[in-house]
Amino acid sequence: MPELPEVETVRRSLLPVVLHKPIEAVHIHYPRLLHNRSVGEFQELVVNNQFLDLTRRGKYLIFSLEGDLELVAHLRMTGRLIYYSDASIPLAKHTSAVFDFGAEGALRFEDVRKFGTLDLVPKGKYEEVRGLYTLGVEPLSAEFTLDHFQDLLAGRSTKIKGLLLDQTKIAGLGNIYVDESLFEAGIHPERPAGSLSKAESKRLHRAIREVLELAIANQGTTLRDYRTGFGQEGSFQNRLQIYGKKGKACPRCGADLEHKKVAGRTSHFCPACQRELI
Ligand SMILES: [Zn+2]
Numbered sequence: 001m002p003e004l005p006e007v008e009t010v011r012r013s014l015l016p017v018v019l020h021k022p023i024e025a026v027h028i029h030y031p032r033l034l035h036n037r038s039v040g041e042f043q044e045l046v047v048n049n050q051f052l053d054l055t056r057r058g059k060y061l062i063f064s065l066e067g068d069l070e071l072v073a074h075l076r077m078t079g080r081l082i083y084y085s086d087a088s089i090p091l092a093k094h095t096s097a098v099f100d101f102g103a104e105g106a107l108r109f110e111d112v113r114k115f116g117t118l119d120l121v122p123k124g125k126y127e128e129v130r131g132l133y134t135l136g137v138e139p140l141s142a143e144f145t146l147d148h149f150q151d152l153l154a155g156r157s158t159k160i161k162g163l164l165l166d167q168t169k170i171a172g173l174g175n176i177y178v179d180e181s182l183f184e185a186g187i188h189p190e191r192p193a194g195s196l197s198k199a200e201s202k203r204l205h206r207a208i209r210e211v212l213e214l215a216i217a218n219q220g221t222t223l224r225d226y227r228t229g230f231g232q233e234g235s236f237q238n239r240l241q242i243y244g245k246k247g248k249a250c251p252r253c254g255a256d257l258e259h260k261k262v263a264g265r266t267s268h269f270c271p272a273c274q275r276e277l278i
Contacts, residue, residue: 010229011054026100029097059167060135076113084106146205162262172212182207218234244268256271
C-alpha cells in the first residue's frame with residue numbers, strides 16, 4: 001500500500017500539471033469508487049470546475065476545487081493517480097475514473113484491486129471521511145516534536161509497531177517505513193511503547209523523519225503497483241535495509257534477518273540489533 005512517501009511523491013509530481021486546467025469531462029468507470037455521491041451528482045459538481053491546489057494529509061490527497069468543495073482521494077492497496085499529457089492514449093485496463101482536461105491532457109485513477117476512494121466534501125469538513133477526520137500528527141511537520149512523540153509513547157503497553165501503524169497517533173506510516181525506522185533506531189517491534197528509554201525514543205523520532213525524507217527523495221518504494229503521478233517507479237526499494245529481507249544478512253551486524261507477525265502485520269527485524277527486553 002502506498003504510504004506517506006509514495007503519496008507525497010504523487011502529490012509533488014501532479015502539482016505542476018493538474019492545477020488550473022478546466023475539467024472538461026469526468027468519466028467514472030467504477031462507480032463504487034465514489035463513496036458519497038452518485039455518478040451524475042459527482043459529474044455535475046466537478047465538470048467545468050478546476051483543481052486550485054493539491055495537498056496531503058497522511059495517505060490522503062486533497063484536491064481543492066473552485067467553490068466550496070474538495071476532492072479527497074485515497075489510493076488504498078493498488079490505486080494510482082497518473083497524469084497523461086495526451087488524453088487520447090488508450091485507457092489502462094483497470095481505470096476507475098478519468099478527469100479530462102481536453103487538449104491539456106487527463107488525470108486518471110487506475111486501480112487493480114479497486115479499494116481506492118474519491119470523496120467530495122465541503123472544504124475542511126472531513127467528518128464524512130472518517131480516516132481523514134481522525135488522523136494524528138503529520139510526522140514531517142513542525143508539530144511532530146520529540147516531546148509530542150514521547151507523550152504518545154508514555155505509559156502505553158501497546159507494542160511500538162502497532163502504535164506507529166495507528167493513523168490516529170501518527171499519520172502516514174505503514175508497514176515498510178515502520179520496519180525501516182525501528183531497525184534504524186535499533187528497537188524491537190514488540191517492545192511496549194511505554195518501555196522505550198528517553199534515548200531510544202529520541203533515536204526513533206529521528207529515524208522516522210530521516211527514513212521518510214530519504215524515501216521521498218527517492219520517489220518512494222515500488223514493490224509492485226505503486227507509480228508516481230507520471231507513471232514511473234520509485235527507487236527506494238533499492239535502499240531498503242531490512243523490509244522483505246528475511247534470511248538475508250543484517251546490513252549492520254551480519255546476523256540473519258527475521259520476520260514475525262506483530263500487530264497483525266509481517267514485521268522484519270534483526271534479532272541482534274533490535275533486542276526484546278528480557
Ligand atoms: Zn543486526
